[in-house]
Every structure is written in C-alpha cells, then in structure tokens.
Amino acid sequence: MRIPCWAAARRKRARVPCHRGVVAGALLALLACGDPPVAPPPVEEVVYETQHFVIRDGAGLAASTVDSLEARLEVEYERVAAALPVLVPPERLTVRILAGGGIPFVTPGEGSLSQWAEALSPDYLPHQLTHLFTGYFRGGFLEEGLAVYLTELLLPESRMVNPYRGQPPHAWVSLFERFGSTISLFTAYRAANFSYSVSGSSADASAWQVHVEGGSFVRWVVETYGWDEWWELYQLNDLGAALRGSTSELETAWLTAARNAFPDPLECEAALSSVGPREEFWCLRARGSLFRSTSLD
C-alpha cells in the first residue's frame, strides 16, 4: 500500500557538502522616548544546509554542536524513512533553533521542527520527524502514538525522551492497569489535548498519559496485525472497520498484551528520570489518587 502524496514527491538528490551562509537577523527599531531601553544585541540567524534540512540557528550554537546536529538529522531522517516506507519522505524540512529552553515542537504546515538551544534533544528527532513525515493529518492518539512507537523502535535504549521517560509505553500502561487509572481507549482515541506544560497541570498529566497509551496501542496494533493494518487504521480513522472488533474488545486485547509484556512495571517515581512537582502529580494520577476530568483537560 502507498499512502497518497500529501508530502512532496520523492526526488533523489546527491548529497551536497554542507553550505553555511549568514543571514542578518531582524533589527528591532526602537522608538525612543527619553532614554531608550537597553536591548540585548540581536542574534544573527545563521543558516546551515544539509541534504534534507535547512537549519535556522537563532541561538548561536557552537560549530561542533551544529556539526553533530547536522549528522544526527540526516541519520534520523534515513531511519524514519526506512521505518515508514509507505510514506513519501518530505524533500526538504526546516529546523529552527530557538534561544532559551522548552519542549521541542513541530509545525507540520510549514514542514518545520523547533528545538530549544538550552535543551537540545536530538533523541526527540525520530518523534518530530515522524510528525513531519505523516503531516499530522489524524488525531493526536494516532499521530502521537505512532511517533512514540517509532522512538521506541529506533531508540530502544533512550527512555529519557518525553513522554515515555523511564520505561516503555507498555510498561506504563501495565502500571496504569494495576491502579485502575488507564484512560479508556474510547476516551483516549478522541482526546484533543496532547499539549505539555513544563509547569505542570491536570491537562499536562492527561497529555503525558495519552501519549504513553497511544504509543502502547500503536505497538500492539503493529505487533498483532502488522503495518498494513496500521496504515489502514490511519487512513480509515475507524477502529472497528480497520481492526474488525468493537472498541471494548480491542481495548481488552491491547491492555492484556501490555500487562503480559510487562507484568512487573517499575513504580512511577522509580521510573521517572526526575521527580519534581510536575512528575509527582503525574504519579498521583497514575495511581488513580486524583480526580481526572473526562474531557482530559
């Protein structure tokens, strides 16, 4: 099966040597009344090009950091393309390096991913590239689930990456099952909120849990039915039609598989790489100790 061309048509390009050019950053015009405020000097945006990426560095990365980022981008591009051969790889993608720190994000409409200079997360690239390869045409449960699963496939040793820190998605779901805190498949499939907040919130905790459950569910679909059926589900966007079962039947089979794969998951605090107020809240929710709204926000 070949997914219709919503990405640019495949066109083989010869690998080109890295070209680096400098683009002057925008200068802010100050309309002074009295003493003008002391503004930080504008950061020149530096543009780097690789075979598949235009990197727009607005944060002044060190040359060695840029070199390793360029290499890693091309590696992960090829690995995601190989893992998702049904998709037409985007010909050209943009990488924005932003000054400061935060959670990486993608803008599928412009084919760009953004990372923060103070928290560069190359291990997050398979997740971000998966979004740009699909174009994010489906709901969060399928899109995020696929990105989480691809990360598990491509970086099995890296369990620090949001959102499945510490242990694989199946193990987290097994833990949710132990405490009866699993968000139902019916609700998770329809969830609209997949946005994180580093400061923590009820919506943030729900977003973490549906990311994890989505990754676990996609793994179960692929391992149980195969990739062709997964893409059929992606295209039809209809659980029953694609997987031939009621939502409750599918949910039971999925959760059983997750529990059987990880009958002894790590406890929540032990699995998380760091435990602050945000993570403590996640763990309270994982243990079913806090109210969770059905709207997941």
Ligand SMILES: [Zn+2]
């Ligand atoms: Zn995502």
